[in-house]
Amino acid sequence: MADDTARPRLGRGLAALIGDFSDGAPEEAARTAGHAQRKVAVEFLRPNPRNPRRRFSEPELDELAASIRQRGVIQPIVVRALSGVPGTFEIVAGERRWRAAQRAGLNEVPVVVVEIDDRTSLEYAILENVQRADLNAIEEASGYERLMGEFKYTQAELADLLGKSRSHLANTLRLLQLPPGIQDRVIASEITAGHARALLSVRDPEAVARRIVAEGLSVREVEALAAAEAPQDDTPRPGRPRRSAEGDAALRSLEDVLGRALGYSVAVKAKASGEGEIRIRYTSAEERDALCRKLGGA
Template sequence: MAEEGQRLRLGRGLAALIGDMGDDDEAVVDRGRGQRRVPIEFLRPNPRNPRKTFAESDLEDLAQSIRERGIIQPIVVRSLRGLEDAFEIIAGERRWRAAQRAGLHEVPIVVVEADDRLALEYAIVENVQRTDLNALEEAAGYDKLIADFGYSQTELAQVIGKSRSHVANTLRLMKLPQSVQDKLSSGLISAGHARALLAVKDPEAAAERIVERGLNVRDVERLAREEEAVPGSGARGGRPRSEKDADTRALEQALTETLGLEVSIAAKPSAPNGEVRIRYASLEQLDMLCRALRGGR
């Protein structure tokens, strides 16, 4: 039940952790629940933080603001087991970095109890809600929760307050070529561009066209539809379909006649492997196929 309560709070963001501070920039953080000030050197960055990019200009702007007004919202941390006066940042690493630039000796913190999984959830939720993460950092965070803690995409969507399709589409960005990912990380192309590039034949070439010609997302989607309409190009990924040789077509025909169902063979050129697809039109045909494959039993 405790874990369920923590997950419910996640949907409301980090405000739930620090006592519903609100959006008032004039709020005095020291009056918040469970807040205190500690030397800045007591804090350590979280190695699992999904956010990896900290723009120099943004840090300098925030540092200037901190010099003038201090840190308005405290940094959320957890204690490090076995270490005294040491805390790992869960949310607020950018504020911590900017505070160092501003020359602060102490920073306001809120200490929460969180294991590795919950700490990563908090970090992702805060960054996603603030739109601080780029799309690839968001995808990497989702991927780590799935890989390390066994989340399904549906469970992850519930935790972070996003739709399952958003989670799935974001994770797919990690399949793009590295050069395209680099353009996305640097801001040369948008997340919308990147999602549209998943459907084109050559994402790298298309990404170059986006940068050179200033194509918008609709232009890239149109390119993908045009490729699908070209005979001999694949609908997904745009890979050309290889022509089948006479032996492969003859084997398809023989298997189709034997099974009474349409059989297609997708053999990879110059490779010993491939796949066989058998199409059925009803549950009765599927049952017949299963009996045939099991030797009539």
Template sequence: MGEELRPRRLGRGLAALIGETADVVPTTDRSHGQRRVPIEFLRPNPRNPRINFRESDLADLAASIREKGVIQPIVVRTIPGLADAYEIVAGERRWRAAQLAQLPDIPVVIHELNDREALELAIVENVQRADLDAIEEARGYSRLIEEFGYAQGDLAKVIGKSRPHVANTLRLLQLPPSTRQRVSDGEISAGHARALLSLKSPETVAARIVAEGLTVRDVERIAQQEAAGPSQAKPRAKRQDAKDADTRALEKSLSDVLGLSVSLHSLGGESGELRIRYASFEQLDGLCRKLAE
């Protein structure tokens, strides 16, 4: 049981199933090889993190499939107790589009995968292709953590993302349902959603994003103003005015390089403080990467 739940890096096993650049998924020791099967033999994966399939996207893919066929086989696994039935692990979008194109059969590669491996592969394949919206991605990560006991750091290694990315994505599930739906519908971006997390009323500002076309920076400024509070605005302005031109120029130079708000404060003599303000974990992650360069 302990071996089954031990998280590990996606190596040649699952990673090889995707084929990052190849048109055909390579075979592995746990593969039964590529074959064509009747399209009705395939079943959608109830664990697939992707639940949104836009009709316009499917129609475009179906048109391509009519002309060129399904270039990359769909990864499937057998369904215990059912003959001539396979569960889709990766490639449900292609399968749906192939049905629209009225293909009689479809290329597949059959693999022996347990539930954990199937979910991992479904998430990795969709993340690599940018097929998931941020909320679907977060739900997929959450499911791996809840069902298979992953720590965030181990999960990051498995899917090939940074730990802050996993943590920031999971935090999107804290948003109100209506705001999460706006992300899934494409009304607001994942960047907007992360900036909304620090607000007292994310739903109100989310509505403003749609109505007024607010940028991510606009939302971050709203969050900064809310965090500062009205009572702190005037004292901060006075301290800014007291700084000499050289200090303000240095602050601007550092801000331009880091892409964040930077302030310098003298502590007397030659000592002082350097303060860097960030509005989201995404910005903090970016700062850490720059400092590590």
């Protein structure tokens, strides 16, 4: 990828377009960024097919629509021209405001038009939602995975671009390893992202997910269930006592600490004798090389 001077982090350029503005600030921000604000009929805007956000809360849309009826759309919607359809635009950031504006009965909405490619359009859509905490953890992970799959970002590059820690990125992506039914529960807000991360460590995550919903288990209680489950290779043998739940919890804590420090997914295995191994997972040759540089290797 290009260096930072050629490709600045998204936060700086995008903040002027989709940051939180007070009254009158959008116009100034648009002028500062070199983009003129204009009005466009709502029927000439199209949703962004790359938007990782798939679920829009009906009560939240109603609340925003009520605000728009009183004050209008304070913050302009960021759009780009739709190829092959003159006069029509694709929403880059602000689909929620567009939906609420229609509920409020508006015929036109303020927009700023930007010239960007598919990759940057996806970056903007993810960044806006992540910065506003509008994405659930599964949508966030899917957006990251799409950026890495379609546009060949490494985890390290993507974390730097979006202003997230590498450990956050790695832990979020791990949620896509959960069964589809559990992912659906996260999307529906039946269980939290913390629950989902804890479910990665249990033997039967779907059964425990049902208990979370039925019994209201906390994240700590799910972590305790995971800690109580002995690993497959932890059968007691003479001279080798079974590891305690506290020992398993300590290992997971060590994995978290190392993962945050390195920015990679880390697994720690330990034996009663004190021996063990630490595994660091990377997903590409670029990430391997970056890890070697971080560890001081060639």
